[in-house]
Amino acid sequence: MTQLSKEQCREIIARRIAKEFKEGDIITLGIGLPTEAANYVPSDVHVMFQSENGMIGVGHRNLAAPRNAHITNAGGLPVHAKEGAVFFDTSMSFTIIRGGHVDATVLGALQVDAEGNLANWMIPGAFVPGMGGAMDLVVGAKKVIVAMEHTNKGEPRILQKCTLPLTATHEVDMIVTEKAVIDVTPEGLLLKEINPLFSLEDVINSTAAKLIIPEELSVKAA
Amino acid sequence: MIKHIVSIAEAAKLIHDDASVMIGGFLCCGSPQKIIDELVKNQTKGLTLIANDTGFPDSDRGKLIVNKLVKKAIVTHIGTNPETGKQWHNKEIEVELVPMGTLIERIRCAGASLGGFLTPTGVGTVVEEGKQVMEINGKKYLLETPLSADFAIIYATKTDKFGNAFLDGTTRNFNPVMATAAKTVIVETEELSEEPLNPNEITIPGVFIDYIAL
Numbered sequence: 001m002t003q004l005s006k007e008q009c010r011e012i013i014a015r016r017i018a019k020e021f022k023e024g025d026i027i028t029l030g031i032g033l034p035t036e037a038a039n040y041v042p043s044d045v046h047v048m049f050q051s052e053n054g055m056i057g058v059g060h061r062n063l064a065a066p067r068n069a070h071i072t073n074a075g076g077l078p079v080h081a082k083e084g085a086v087f088f089d090t091s092m093s094f095t096i097i098r099g100g101h102v103d104a105t106v107l108g109a110l111q112v113d114a115e116g117n118l119a120n121w122m123i124p125g126a127f128v129p130g131m132g133g134a135m136d137l138v139v140g141a142k143k144v145i146v147a148m149e150h151t152n153k154g155e156p157r158i159l160q161k162c163t164l165p166l167t168a169t170h171e172v173d174m175i176v177t178e179k180a181v182i183d184v185t186p187e188g189l190l191l192k193e194i195n196p197l198f199s200l201e202d203v204i205n206s207t208a209a210k211l212i213i214p215e216e217l218s219v220k221a222a
Numbered sequence: 223m224i225k226h227i228v229s230i231a232e233a234a235k236l237i238h239d240d241a242s243v244m245i246g247g248f249l250c251c252g253s254p255q256k257i258i259d260e261l262v263k264n265q266t267k268g269l270t271l272i273a274n275d276t277g278f279p280d281s282d283r284g285k286l287i288v289n290k291l292v293k294k295a296i297v298t299h300i301g302t303n304p305e306t307g308k309q310w311h312n313k314e315i316e317v318e319l320v321p322m323g324t325l326i327e328r329i330r331c332a333g334a335s336l337g338g339f340l341t342p343t344g345v346g347t348v349v350e351e352g353k354q355v356m357e358i359n360g361k362k363y364l365l366e367t368p369l370s371a372d373f374a375i376i377y378a379t380k381t382d383k384f385g386n387a388f389l390d391g392t393t394r395n396f397n398p399v400m401a402t403a404a405k406t407v408i409v410e411t412e413e414l415s416e417e418p419l420n421p422n423e424i425t426i427p428g429v430f431i432d433y434i435a436l
Contacts, residue, residue: 052322053248054392067281068250070379070391076249076302081391089394089425090248090274091330094323098343117346128310128319129301130275136323136343169346 002197009149009178012195015040017106017147017176021047025103026056026096028137031075034106034147048084050102052133054093057085074133097133098140105141107134109148109175111162114209116172116184118146119164131167138168150177156208158182158189179203188212225385226433233408233435234260237373240268240293244329244400245283246376248274249302252393253282254377254410257435267291272329272371274322274396275299276306290314296369298322321349324366326399332370333402333430339366374404378426381411382419385428394425401430408433 004012010033018040021027025047029035038058041047049058051074058079062069065078071087073079081087088096096102111119118138121131138144151157158175175182180203181193190212194203200218204211234257237243247253261269262285271292276299277284284303286292294316300306309315320328321343331339340363344350354365376397378387387409389397401407409431 051392053251054394068253068255070251070393072249072251072392074248076251087391087394089398090322090326090396091399094326098323098341128307130297130299130319131321131349132275132299133322135321135347135349139343139345140323166347168343 004178004197006149010036012178013147013149013176016181017145018042020104020145020174021045022103023047026050026101028052028097028102028105028141030105030107030134032108034108035075037106037147048082050096052093052097052137054088054090055081055085056096057082059085094133094136098136100140100142102137102141104143104145105137106145106147107138109146109157111157111159111164112146112148112172112175113159113162114188115161116170117162118144118167118172119162120167122165124165134167138171143174144172146172146175148175148177150179151206156206158207158209160209179206182211185212190214191217223428224383225428225431227383227414228433228435230256230260230410230435233257233410233433234264234266236406236408236433237261237266237375239266241266241373242270242272242371244272244371244374244396244404246273246374246395246397246400247277247282248392248395249277250281252377252389252395252397253277254375254408255282257375257408257410258282258285261286261291262289265289265291268293270294270296270371272296272369274325276303278302279305287315294318296320296325298325324349325369326396328366328369329396329403330399332368333399336368338368340364341366369403371404372406374400374407376401376407376409376426378409378411380413380415380419381409381434382415382417382428383434384418385409385431385434386419386421386424387411387426387428387431388419388423389425398426401426406432408435410435412436
């Protein structure tokens with residue numbers, strides 16, 4: 001079985017997610033791994049990143065700015081504004097987010113399941129940071145992409161049914177991990193791609209949900 | 223319509239123990255930092271804090287938490303300030319976590335005298351607990367109610383004597399909506415403009431502002 005470092009996993013996931021972005025898209029990225037997808041957008045695809053704290057047109061980090069800079073991203077870090085950028089207050093930001101004006105959002109997950117349910121905001125008794133804008137984003141964005149490592153210390157995170165408190169129900173459209181790309185369909189989880197570094201068997205064994213496996217993928221893997 | 227112009231110290235003295243206080247800002251961006259420091263100095267306690275987040279332990283709203291001045295926090299996120307989680311665990315503070323889009327809309331409802339609103343956010347999650355679920359045209363929504371406060375302490379980059387305020391970049395965040403929803407509204411401004419601001423370039427109309435502090 002292929003062993004990848006955490007950094008290698010994150011790069012594979014971020015690169016693959018960037019391929020989902022289409023010309024003209026407005027995209028909201030979660031903090032952490034999802035933010036890295038911004039580094040791999042093809043140069044011929046023009047997208048604008050929305051930030052829940054009140055901005056469309058988020059650019060690169062502004063390393064020269066003070067901590068209380070006037071232009072920051074949703075992680076509170078100073079950023080540059082890209083050409084065409086716009087600032088707005090939280091009310092407008094969530095009209096954009098909840099109102100269906102964001103084309104795609106990329107979020108991390110603790111668990112995701114066969115019905116497209118997502119758990120990414122708390123582990124009772126251990127980790128309760130709060131949901132921030134995640135619940136609104138998942139409900140409002142046209143396409144919800146989950147970016148996460150396939151397992152947590154070997155434990156599957158793609159389950160038949162989430163066990164942790166949910167962020168939203170039936171909203172996830174796509175799951176991208178270092179091992180596979182999976183679409184959430186009304187029939188269940190459809191395995192779309194396998195990273196050639198991994199076997200079909202490895203993907204199946206590290207997933208605790210039933211996968212629909214198209215014939216061409218099983219033939220290729222065999 | 224010239225507003226009361228006060229010092230930071232005078233502004234902070236308006237806020238009494240056990241008050242409910244909306245404080246603008248998103249992490250370190252667009253926070254009324256000087257008034258927060260003054261509340262810490264005054265040890266104004268028993269506060270109900272309504273804000274996006276509880277900041278960091280060493281900055282902004284986080285200092286109120288670290289100094290144990292907050293009785294209850296109604297916020298969207300506490301992850302950047304481990305002290306909030308610790309006090310919550312020890313039952314020293316009450317925390318109500320609210321989705322960001324719901325928190326801002328609850329405040330907007332109070333400012334606009336609306337009775338509440340229906341949102342799909344939180345349906346099928348713990349946020350639904352204790353709330354009325356309504357089905358409209360086959361889709362489920364939660365009934366969320368207005369949220370007001372005794373005080374709103376907000377930030378502005380530049381304010382004129384009429385209270386009209388300009389907020390630069392992403393410093394806007396919760397500030398404009400909070401200005402509509404409290405009995406007494408104090409704006410901490412970086413700059414007081416002698417000349418009236420250009421009416422085309424105003425983020426918050428002065429009608430909402432009671433005190434200008436700097």
